[in-house]
Amino acid sequence: MNAPFQSPEPSQSGKPGLSLLIAAPRGFCAGVDRAIDIVERALDKYGAPVYVRHEIVHNKYVVDALREKGAIFVEELDEVPDGVPVVFSAHGVPKSVPAEADRRQLLYVDATCPLVSKVHRQAERQIEKDRHIVFIGHAGHPEVVGTMGQVEAGQMTLVETVEDVAALPFGADDKLAYLTQTTLSVDDTAEIIAALEARYPEIAGPKAEDICYATSNRQAAVKRIAPGSDLVLVIGATNSSNSLRLVEVAERLGTKAKLIQRADDIDPAWLEGVGTIGLTAGASAPELLVREVVEKLGEWREVQENTIAAAEENMVFKLPRQLMD
Incomplete structure (x- = not known):
C-alpha cells in the first residue's frame, strides 16, 4: 500500500513544491509497439514511401516521426498508388480493404493489433453459429468500423449506452451474442x-473480456492516482479512445482532469492551488512525452516524482512473417 504523499516544501530556488504521482503502467502498449515497428521495418525493407491507411496509432508525435522517415498517411485505399506497399493501422480494417488490396495486387502489411484481430475472429464464429451480434463501441471509431466490417451488413448492431440496449428491437427468442x-x-x-x-438472459458473450489488458491496466492506474491528486494530466490525442477514457475515469472520481498532447498544452494557470498532480499517458503516447511534461512542470515547480503502480506488463506480440526476414 502506498504511503500518502505531501507536497514538497519550497526549495532554495524559491519554487513552490509539487508532488507528481506518475501512473504505471502508462503509454505504449504491445499492440502500439508492434504497429510502429511494422511501419519502420516496412520502410527499411521496401524503402520510402510506404503508405499507411489511417494513422498507424492515434498520436500526432508518432505519426509525424514516421512521416519524416517516409511514411505517407491516407484515409482510404484509393489514395494509394499502384506498386507501393501499404500498411493497415493498428485499429483494424473491414474485410473489404484487404480484398481490394488483393484485387489491385498491392503489397500490404496488416498491423492490426492481435487483440483486435481476436475480436474479428469472435465475430466470425458468432455469425457461423447464426447469432446476431450486439457490438458495444463508439460509432465512427476506426476499430468499430473495422470490426463491423468483418460481417455482412445487418448482422451486427452497435450500442453505445445502456439506453441503446433498452431500444434494441430483438425478442427473447432471438439468438444473440455481444462483443x-x-x-x-x-x-x-x-x-x-x-x-x-x-434483457436477454441467453445472450452469448466472449469467454474472456474484449477490453484489452492495456486499457484495463491504465484505467486501474488512474483509479490509484486520481483520489490523491488535485489535477490529473492525461497525455494523448483527442481521437484516442483509450486516452479519453482515462480522463473520464479521473473525473468520475471527482478529480479535475485535462487531456494534453504535448507539454506545451499545459496552462500554468492550471497549477494555481494545486499541490499534487497525477500524470498518465494513453496507450499511443510515447514515454518521451511523459518526460517532456515532467520537465515542463519542473520549470514552474520543485517536482517530487512518485510512481504509483497498478499492474506490471510484459506482453509482446509477434511481427508479421513477411517482415521477419
Missing part, C-alpha cells in the same frame, strides 16, 4: 453488458 471494442471504459462496459444480460 466489445477493446478501448472502452471498463465500468461503462460492465453496465452495458449487465443491461444486455438482464
Whole structure:
C-alpha cells in the first residue's frame, strides 16, 4: 500500500513544491509497439514511401516521426498508388480493404493489433453459429468500423449506452451474442453488458473480456492516482479512445482532469492551488512525452516524482512473417 504523499516544501530556488504521482503502467502498449515497428521495418525493407491507411496509432508525435522517415498517411485505399506497399493501422480494417488490396495486387502489411484481430475472429464464429451480434463501441471509431466490417451488413448492431440496449428491437427468442471494442471504459462496459444480460438472459458473450489488458491496466492506474491528486494530466490525442477514457475515469472520481498532447498544452494557470498532480499517458503516447511534461512542470515547480503502480506488463506480440526476414 502506498504511503500518502505531501507536497514538497519550497526549495532554495524559491519554487513552490509539487508532488507528481506518475501512473504505471502508462503509454505504449504491445499492440502500439508492434504497429510502429511494422511501419519502420516496412520502410527499411521496401524503402520510402510506404503508405499507411489511417494513422498507424492515434498520436500526432508518432505519426509525424514516421512521416519524416517516409511514411505517407491516407484515409482510404484509393489514395494509394499502384506498386507501393501499404500498411493497415493498428485499429483494424473491414474485410473489404484487404480484398481490394488483393484485387489491385498491392503489397500490404496488416498491423492490426492481435487483440483486435481476436475480436474479428469472435465475430466470425458468432455469425457461423447464426447469432446476431450486439457490438458495444463508439460509432465512427476506426476499430468499430473495422470490426463491423468483418460481417455482412445487418448482422451486427452497435450500442453505445445502456439506453441503446433498452431500444434494441430483438425478442427473447432471438439468438444473440455481444462483443466489445477493446478501448472502452471498463465500468461503462460492465453496465452495458449487465443491461444486455438482464434483457436477454441467453445472450452469448466472449469467454474472456474484449477490453484489452492495456486499457484495463491504465484505467486501474488512474483509479490509484486520481483520489490523491488535485489535477490529473492525461497525455494523448483527442481521437484516442483509450486516452479519453482515462480522463473520464479521473473525473468520475471527482478529480479535475485535462487531456494534453504535448507539454506545451499545459496552462500554468492550471497549477494555481494545486499541490499534487497525477500524470498518465494513453496507450499511443510515447514515454518521451511523459518526460517532456515532467520537465515542463519542473520549470514552474520543485517536482517530487512518485510512481504509483497498478499492474506490471510484459506482453509482446509477434511481427508479421513477411517482415521477419
